[in-house]
Amino acid sequence: MSQCLNPDCLHINPDGSQFCQKCGSKLRLAERYYAKSILGQGGFGRTFLAVDDFKPSKPPCVIKQFLPQAQGTATLEKAAQLFDQEAQRLELLGKHSQIPELLAYFTADNRQYLIQEFIEGETLQQELDNQGAFTENQIISLLKDLLPVLDFVHQNQVIHRDIKPENIIRRASDNKLVLVDFGASKQVQRTSMSVTGTVIGSAAYCAPEQAMGKPQYGSDLYSLGVTCLYLLTQVSPSNLYDPLELQWVWREHLNDNQLSEKLGKILDRLVETVFNKRYQSVAEVWEDLRRYYGKSP
Template structure:
């Protein structure tokens, strides 16, 4: 059976050999290429179809998402079209992650918009749950697979807003879990986060602040936590929350006990108050015992397996003087004596972006070699230090320069950031350590400890201890 993609068609079903809809006359191939053969999802904002790419000999499957305007039978206005194109660009970037379906194409009509995405051959966790509840090991695997994905999308300032078992796929190829259906996702600029917006999400899984139209990054962490307790108990979230006690009671319904550690992690993910909930995916992984966001521990190389060269990245015109890996583990930042900073896609070995050095054509970049690079714990910001005596703050989602901090002393040689992202610590050639308020982007204190270049700065996970080392052959540990 073929389906008409005209949103106003009263009877979209058509026989397999039809070229035009028998009910409305609409041509049945989207862009003369994609043929919808089955409805696999529907909601208030559109429908999802399983489709076939007719232009390829193998006729591969793909997914068409038909997005409807909020008011039916009304043409889409130019502003909505512009926003759709921006969101398509964003989905194209997100689709570079191996655990997010790739965006293949996007199209517009006067009354609807269409996204064509990669088809993932697998089973969603709502269906998987019918075979039995998840074990603690399976839930840990799910968290270790998906938390790096959340960190990745949040680094692009995107909130998924609809995490639930139906939107998580377990591929039949035994690969990592895949997060799907970004139709409800929101680009979370500072302005957007401060503004009450349309309530989107699935009942039972949506965070309290998101239910009031004020979703934030930790809202996704809440929804993932709800998903986990649903999978552990096999009971819908509505029945795992006690209205009389105003508290989650999911532990009472566990068919098998789980460790104290996992209970504590899940309960913190489920906190109604955002001030008590995990702020970032990295924080959750740290409490789970994972040290990095680089990927799934089950795929880590064996300790006895020899290392091998995976790829070589070429692009700078000078020596490489600084590198940093994004918390999600998918992006590498490199700095050079050529004054540029480059972002690389580690999965495909391709260049994503170049922050140019200062020149006749741009006065935003550094004037001297890049000496140090570090990402913020949530991955939303890249900080670069240079021998020119400045620290530059780059927004990852827009690739724009946010601010320039000017070191009172010599060139920058080391940077560290506290996990709460409130304080940046820098050191340079004069041996002085500077503390910066990141919210106000201003200097708050200076510590004169060393007599030579500072070589390294490390902050403890709780942000209470700072360790510095220097070419003066000394190191200091302070609080």
């Protein structure tokens, strides 16, 4: 089956069709990619599971179509700029084995398209829904697996800005965690760390300074920490923080999930709302993991 990419149609067509039977739009993008089904939709675009028809094995890939929901010329220009930046980020970062590779970026029918590697597996959100709350060992394993990826991202002067369970996929082929969706990521210029910018990210996982438009590398560590708290408790992050007492109350929601004091200390420092008291780098988190758990935490 082939899915029409026309946003006003999206008709499902039989295999072998060159044009949509409903609206007449060409089905093969750049004479190469066929959309099979919709994977998801966000504020800036729609993603499709697709097939690369140029390769003999017809491997799966992902088509991301720029389709902003926002209105107004300035807002649309900003959205287009962010989509373009996502392509640049993926080209820069996709060399890492745990970040999807950028396969192509082009304009067709006056729309921007980004083609990237398809990662087969479950998101951590799906894993949580299917298997229940994570254990301490699973959280330690998550940190061990993701921290080097995040370090690579930061070493390339990029802040992801949207780390959450839906954007982390456990790859089916090797059980490695893959960090996806760099649509909100920000390339850091030397002068930009102190300049207030656009507020982007998922509110429940967003560090206070990021919510004020001033994301830092430590903002990603905060989001990673909140992700861990959510996976441990299965409780929305907004219910794990008491705004009246200005403190996290996540331990009250552990139920029977046993957690050591040493992991608790690491998580507390990851989600510290006062920026200067939080871990400032991946290296600092690794240092505590090694101190508490030995060379191989």
